[in-house]
Amino acid sequence: MNLPYTLIFEKRTEDYPKWLPAAVSIGSVIAAFIISGILLKIIGGEPLRVIKFFFTATFGSWAVFSDTMVKATPLILVGLACTVAFKMKLWNIGAEGQFYMGAFFASLVVLVPMVNLETTPKFLIIVLMMIMGMIGGAIWGFIPGILKAKYNVNEIIITLMLNYIALYWNNFWIFDKWSDAGFQMTPQFAKVAWLPRLSDLAREYRMFSGITLHLGVIIAIIAAIIIWWILERSRWGYEIKLIGDNPAAARYAGLNISKNIILVFMLSGALAGLAGMSEISGVVHRLQERISSGYGFTGIIIAWLAKLNPFTVILVSILFGALIVAGREIQPSGIAYLLQGIILFMVISSDVLLRYKIRLINLNPQEA
Amino acid sequence: MTSHPPPNAVANAVANAVEMKDIVIRFPGVLANDHVNLTLKHGEIHALLGENGAGKSTLMSALAGLYKPTSGTMRIHGELVDFNSPKDAIAKGIGMVYQHFMLVPTQTVTENILLGLNEPKFFMDLPKYDQKIRDLQEQFGLNVDPTAKIWQLSVGEQQRVEILKTLYRGASVLIMDEPTAVLAPQEIDDLMETMRSMTKQDKSIIFISHKLNEVTAVANRLTVLRKGVATAEGIDVTGMTSEKLAELMVGRKVVFRVEKKEQAPGDVVLDVKEVSAINNKGVRALNKLSLKVRQGEILGIAGVAGNGQSELAEIITGLRDCDGEILINGEDVSNQEPSVAIAQGVAHIPEDRTGVGSAPNMTIAENTIMKNYRDEPIGTKWSINFTEARDHARELKNAYDILAPNVRTMARKLSGGNLQKVILAREITTNPKLMVAMQPTRGLDVGAIESIQRLLLEQREEGTAILLISEELEELLTLSDRIAVLHEGEVMGILDAKDANMKEIGLMMTGEKHKA
């Protein structure tokens, strides 16, 4: 087969225009949607109806937009968790497990209980739950961190295995020790352990009635600001970037790489753990099975799509929050996975456009 | 196609081994070769000279089938050829001996030689082929154990494997890309002997080099490239002078000597006492080595690559553990983190500029603060003042004449010379007491070499103790006050640079102890 045209990849010698990365990212998401639409059509769906449904179900009213933001909240936090780790080229694929451990530790505050729930002020309980959630996630991040730092064990597999272990660990407690009358969940937490919601204000402001948006979103946004400052302005962030770009140079510059591997893994785990806390304290109000619909994995995509920029993580998380909200309604359930896979593929493939110029070359110019 | 028959000597007696005509090779944004002609006569050794980046390797890669010329023609033994892959070139009898060896470290010599061939087709009966390779070695006097794994071999032996690889494929034209760069003087003599014996056995050789003494010793004619253009095409080597050659290569008259001031060295800064260390393969690389460097003195370290130089630099700078003592201004820094050596005022110009000395995807500014980002005014307790950092980088950029659009340029976009200046500038601004410089000028063009060497001498005048590790003997003789020769991790002797000569150093490099 002889095509008259061929594609030529030319290495970019000059810097690409400033708008290109953003354009390429947006383009790749759109391309992913188109490809998914075609796939959907092939297997007998109605892509246009689905897309229309997608927008009305996620941004159509304040109530649904609030749902979208509620879903975006844990995503922002796990997205940040992955961002921090990936900045140092640490492949933390274990945000899912860290999320579960964060949720478990946070719920200890209520279920043990660690403080007297009747007398302790709500503020203190919430803060304690946040701290416990972060500790839980950090412990789950410490394990792969120390194994990598001390024995150079591949962190990808370790974090993945820890995901499964965390899942079964949680299951044991909710099926056995804390089971609510035999159901696979703990009893509902006392209201004092709930993150404040906008609907709590419904008595004063009618417009907030039924709006489930909770304080977690503010926590997530503050976390994004802090992570931005750490990565872009602090000495530690400089060290993280240096180790990520060239560990040999970092060692040569006198940095302690092992210590940083452990610390960054713990920070990453703490952020994912905080997401778990926010989810049980802000949304589910109990510990149960399936508190995460693969948030930990979606966080990887979000971090990558956001090009490891904490503020972009927020925007991308809202998009994915919408996907999850809409996905709950779209059947079959695998479509959400499929779409995520295609988006990630498109995003990493599109990076080639930043490194190369692609030109269409006419092989037989005289005939044209 | 494995045993491509050698070209019929009678039929091809008239035709040249290689004729490259009007070769143009264009990469995006670069004209690597601009209408270059090169003719290799039958049975001759043709030297190809030029600075780094002049287009020698590109031209040869085209001959080896790795790149397709944008325009121009190539004839091998009179036959017009158009290579689409290295396989085509190999089939026509072209053999390339790469400067950076193209060998698979985990495979044996025989496996490496048989790689990419069609014979044996499936089952690798290695013992049978080991014998074939021993026979070939006999014929050309290139001895190396066929059953050894590549990583177990010395650099010289690896080079022999590269040559055997081409001969086994029946190569009639050998391209040797700076084959002497990695060898000791005596090994160079052996290599030249091999080259001469190969031409007697019907081979023609293109010899890439930038050293005139080697060219005159072995080549018949030479071609010089400068910035992709041939400034000399196939001229006779007799009567060529180093001044003339340098002018052809660089395009202007070159002052070969940098001035070194007489000065008396001060106190001992670095005192290495009976240090031993193992390398990455777990083999002993340094064996009870001792040496001293004083203030305002350059101690040169000579030796064939892989005799413990890298490990010596690494133990001093804290990058490798060792047995023994390393005193810097009286403080023992052995087996400490690199940060301890840095705090003691040790600056380090690493051998690998891109792999160790810089962070490729970070800006010039971020690269220049690698050693002082913790210190005021750039670093505060928690944060980094990036405005301050960029100002600092701008000052260095001007002072050291670093060519780059601005200080936000990524380090990977810099040329080798400019990147080396960034590294030197960064290390010098730490006001070092000791500077460990490893191969600071390797791979740079003449202009950059000069400025790097000047900077090192300025440091010497400032009173810094300098440990200069280099494989360029001329550089060592020019810059050093004293020269220590390393062989298998031991010091063979320390000579005063004024009365050292190449021959003597060469002998010590191959393991002969200095008779004091």
Next chain:
Amino acid sequence: MNIEIILHAGLATGTILLFAAIGEVFAERSGILNLGVEGMMLLGAMAGFSTSLATNNAWLGLLVAMLAGGILSLAHALVTINFQADQVVSGLSLTFLGTGLALVLGEGLTGQHPPTIPIVDIPLLSSIPFIGSVFFSEHSILVYVGYIFAPLTAFYINKTRPGMHLRAVGEKPSAADTLGISVYGVRYFYTFVGGLLAGLAGATISLSVSPGWYSTQTTSGQGWIAVGLVIFAQWNPMRAAFGGYLFGMLRRFILDLQGPALIFGMTNPLYVNSNYGFFLQMMPFILTIIALVWGSRAASRKRIGAPAALGVPYIRGERGL
């Protein structure tokens, strides 16, 4: 608790890991890290199952399962080889893609009973006491294929020309390239082979070892364990096979712990409270971690590493490997 049953069942479940891990050994030996094994396995399991259901032919199911895994792996090959994208992220997206496709296309397969791969005895060998009943009787044909597969792979990689080329491409692609070996071609081929074998591993589950389609529970993380096994096995197919069988047996042993009411005359807590089973279910993953730590330490002591070019895209003319 019967040692014969544990060994027998371990060989069967180990065969799943064996195929998947050896597939990954092929891909990684060529320099391509493919973390998408779980996704390819799941897709293979679904494709094999539904084909067998539709055609009433388990062998056809097996073939389609392999092709499904192989075709999916080509997406990884395209993105990592041609576009030089990060292999870790691409592998993860492959997992998403495979899982998503398998779930979407596998709607409604649960509870069906298509033909499965036949279970046979090996004549003569099966009559050897103990050994015969453990190794050579009442196994799926795939288990017997697994026995000879690992040594064949080891022979292929270490003693044949294509195997030598495979190793060269994974260790030093530039050397292979200069000798006219197509680095891209070799990498595409072995990534595809890895996909075929992952698909086969998936079908080994759904059409043989535990027939059925249970959505993501079908593979339940075995793809990831296979990737871990490759490191444990230090990229050696024989060790990968050994690790696969060992894991299979340990898994079975752990499950069997729940059976007896008494152990050494004491009450078995696992028998009393089935929720302790969650700790048993953790064991394969904990064991993988232990195996990895052990493998990594042994590797660094013996200075054996991953293939030198693993995870590094090859671009001609660029310095590096």
